[in-house]
Amino acid sequence: MSEWYSERPDFRFYVAQAQEARAESMARAGFLIVAGLGRALHGARAALSGALGAVQAWRNRHAARRQLLSLDDRLLQDIGLSRAEVLAAVDGTLGDRVQQPATLQPADYVDIALSGYAVGGCNDNGERRRAA
Numbered sequence: 001m002s003e004w005y006s007e008r009p010d011f012r013f014y015v016a017q018a019q020e021a022r023a024e025s026m027a028r029a030g031f032l033i034v035a036g037l038g039r040a041l042h043g044a045r046a047a048l049s050g051a052l053g054a055v056q057a058w059r060n061r062h063a064a065r066r067q068l069l070s071l072d073d074r075l076l077q078d079i080g081l082s083r084a085e086v087l088a089a090v091d092g093t094l095g096d097r098v099q100q101p102a103t104l105q106p107a108d109y110v111d112i113a114l115s116g117y118a119v120g121g122c123n124d125n126g127e128r129r130r131a132a
Contacts, residue, residue, distance in 0.1 A: 065090045 068086045076082060081089055088094040
């Protein structure tokens, strides 16, 4: 600033007020920059954390797939898998592909122990028995 403004007593108040306003605006701008950088770093950290979590999950699935494929068919059958179902089992989509067994219906049979035949006697020969 030139000396002309600072020499006049009626402008000193305005000059001081302008300097305070400038200092306050610079402080606010600095705060906003720091706050914005903090938010950006927080977002970058969350994105990086998500990416690292995805890589770790992929590595775990890859190791599980490798271990299951190293088993022979008999062992896979013992745990209820075929070699073709290993990838679906590792990815977690096997439950969507496996058909649920049909629900068992009650059998249409008659218990002979409670029937009239059993109560009357198993060797009821009818007419021949009476004849003897």
